[in-house]
Amino acid sequence: MTTVVKGEKVLEVKDLKTYFYTQEGELKAVDGLSYYVAKGESVGLVGESACGKSVSALSILRLIPYPPGIIVGGEIIFFGQDLLKATEEEMRHIRGNRIAMIFQEPTTSLNPVLTVRTQIAEALELHRGMEKEEATQECIRLLKLVGIPDADRRINHYPFQFSGGMQQRIMIAMALSCNPALLIADEPTTSVDVTVQAQLLEIIDDLRRRFGTSVIVITHNLGIVARYVDRVNVMYAGRMVETAPTEELYSNPLHPYTIGLLASVPRLDSERKKSLRVIKGLPPNLARLPSGCAFHPRCDYAMPKCREEYPPLEKIGENHFRACFAEISKLQKAQ
Numbered sequence: 001m002t003t004v005v006k007g008e009k010v011l012e013v014k015d016l017k018t019y020f021y022t023q024e025g026e027l028k029a030v031d032g033l034s035y036y037v038a039k040g041e042s043v044g045l046v047g048e049s050a051c052g053k054s055v056s057a058l059s060i061l062r063l064i065p066y067p068p069g070i071i072v073g074g075e076i077i078f079f080g081q082d083l084l085k086a087t088e089e090e091m092r093h094i095r096g097n098r099i100a101m102i103f104q105e106p107t108t109s110l111n112p113v114l115t116v117r118t119q120i121a122e123a124l125e126l127h128r129g130m131e132k133e134e135a136t137q138e139c140i141r142l143l144k145l146v147g148i149p150d151a152d153r154r155i156n157h158y159p160f161q162f163s164g165g166m167q168q169r170i171m172i173a174m175a176l177s178c179n180p181a182l183l184i185a186d187e188p189t190t191s192v193d194v195t196v197q198a199q200l201l202e203i204i205d206d207l208r209r210r211f212g213t214s215v216i217v218i219t220h221n222l223g224i225v226a227r228y229v230d231r232v233n234v235m236y237a238g239r240m241v242e243t244a245p246t247e248e249l250y251s252n253p254l255h256p257y258t259i260g261l262l263a264s265v266p267r268l269d270s271e272r273k274k275s276l277r278v279i280k281g282l283p284p285n286l287a288r289l290p291s292g293c294a295f296h297p298r299c300d301y302a303m304p305k306c307r308e309e310y311p312p313l314e315k316i317g318e319n320h321f322r323a324c325f326a327e328i329s330k331l332q333k334a335q
Helices: 053-060 088-094 116-127 132-145 164-176 194-211 222-228 246-251 256-263 304-308 328-334
Strands: 009-022 025-038 042-046 069-078 099-102 182-186 214-219 231-236 239-245 314-317 320-322
Touching: 009 053, 009 214, 025 053, 025 069, 025 214, 025 239, 042 053, 042 222, 053 069, 053 182, 053 214, 099 164, 116 132, 116 164, 132 164, 164 194, 182 194, 194 214, 194 222, 214 222, 222 246, 231 246, 231 256, 239 246, 239 256, 256 328
Parallel strands: 042 214, 042 231, 099 182, 182 214
Antiparallel strands: 009 025, 009 069, 231 239, 239 320, 314 320
16 A cells, blocks of 8 residues: 655546536536545546546546537646646647546557557657657657567557557556656556556556656556555546545445445455345436435435435545445444
């Protein structure tokens, strides 16, 4: 477990709302999300698929496809600047330079007809003003940094000549090429096996420590969160339902959804014959959300109030917040 590096807020997301307008109607992919990332800190965004994790990350970089998506409200403050008010020219300077992103699928993110050198060097020449030869040497250095052997030869290869794990390393090298202040890792280990997963995550964490880069890790893998994240934000149906430092969240989860997520993960210290718990039902259709708390149809602790009102995110401990009406004592007994 890493130690939180206290310092200024690199990023502050305030009441972010990103909606998609489809034939089904208004789809609230992100609906009032607020959180922050401090300098040198690693923050996790966790939750089931379609809970709004990736959409919130794309909103930060203003990469929401229009139509049908629109950022309809909120603020995204990056070093004091509201990115939602920035010009497109300012955003081009920020993307890949001060904020970088590692996308889920390297096979679809890398251009198949351009060499690795061309794709990494583009950012170096554009944002750092390097000449061709200087950019080439920097490409070689970056590939060595992320563990690609024979880098001086392989920079001239095409993406299809690399394995999935190597392609993801190239994506990491591209993301780190301009020494970004913020790195967004969106499911960075989706397409690789467990051994390579650990190697890639160690690379990201080591570079975070060495360069003081702030990191947002988007994942549904709670094992990754436990090892590499300082603070966890749990999302459900486009909203934050619980947030706390990692150790606190794992030892004392206080939202029924968080408890369900943690209970569904196999543990080495649990009884061998103990069955894994499941969260009943399915995530809601974001175009037809239930009234009140979106989780209440799946919640064992739902009360009439939960069906009528959405609980606000309230402080229940030091740096620990949750959005739930259930009694804390009942939740603690159930764990």
